[in-house]
Amino acid sequence: RKEVEQDPGPFNVPEGATVAFNCTYSNSASQSFFWYRQDCRKEPKLLMSVYSSGNEDGRFTAQLNRASQYISLLIRDSKLSDSATYLCAASEAGGSEKLVFGKGTKLTVNP
Amino acid sequence: GAVVSQHPSWVICKSGTSVKIECRSLDFQATTMFWYRQFPKQSLMLMATSNEGSKATYEQGVEKDKFLINHASLTLSTLTVTSAHPEDSSFYICSAQAGGTETQYFGPGTRLLVL
Numbered sequence: 001r002k003e004v005e006q007d008p009g010p011f012n013v014p015e016g017a018t019v020a021f022n023c024t025y026s027n028s029a030s031q032s033f034f035w036y037r038q039d040c041r042k043e044p045k046l047l048m049s050v051y052s053s054g055n056e057d058g059r060f061t062a063q064l065n066r067a068s069q070y071i072s073l074l075i076r077d078s079k080l081s082d083s084a085t086y087l088c089a090a091s092e093a094g095g096s097e098k099l100v101f102g103k104g105t106k107l108t109v110n111p
Numbered sequence: 112g113a114v115v116s117q118h119p120s121w122v123i124c125k126s127g128t129s130v131k132i133e134c135r136s137l138d139f140q141a142t143t144m145f146w147y148r149q150f151p152k153q154s155l156m157l158m159a160t161s162n163e164g165s166k167a168t169y170e171q172g173v174e175k176d177k178f179l180i181n182h183a184s185l186t187l188s189t190l191t192v193t194s195a196h197p198e199d200s201s202f203y204i205c206s207a208q209a210g211g212t213e214t215q216y217f218g219p220g221t222r223l224l225v226l
Binding site for chain 1: 145204219222
């Protein structure tokens with residue numbers, strides 16, 4: 001049973017496009033949510049935490065929908081450098097420190 | 112801030128040898144460190160959770176006698192792959208978490224190739 005699921009993609013978009021990723025989680029007790037980006041053959045790097053009220057960081061907007069148990073990431077005005085795999089992560093139930101990661105969604109931004 | 116280093120970055124070894132990987136938090140104290148393994152095109156799979164001064168907690172299916180974890184200080188955790196076999200070849204990544212937070216910061220990973 002997969003706890004965190006993502007559309008693997010790949011998403012191929014032109015520069016300047018807006019792209020959105022969704023991620024669903026199965027454990028309703030999960031408390032914390034994150035988006036990481038992972039470049040090819042590199043470690044994941046924290047992109048942003050996801051807060052209940054939604055949050056924005058420049059061109060990136062993250063939202064959480066607890067009722068439907070999904071989180072989303074919106075990238076506006078995409079750049080070539082945004083090409084990467086985006087991983088969502090949800091904390092385990094009961095405030096555990098452990099995170100469960102999705103397989104990631106691959107994004108390629110084309111010139 | 113929140114820099115995590117990992118050493119070595121890659122290692123090639125013969126089957127049957129043991130390999131030790133170090134994970135260090137450079138600018139913060141990590142009460143908890145995590146060890147993950149990632150096979151090509153797969154998600155990060157948590158192997159174990161390591162708390163300073165106590166025994167590691169291993170995920171189901173991970174052999175604790177094969178993957179030895181030591182978390183001797185608030186800035187250092189080590190993973191030793193004992194008697195490595197080709198199927199242990201993978202990308203091993205650690206992450207560190209400061210006390211009172213849930214954000215994990217990852218090390219650059221170690222690529223292990225067992226011949």
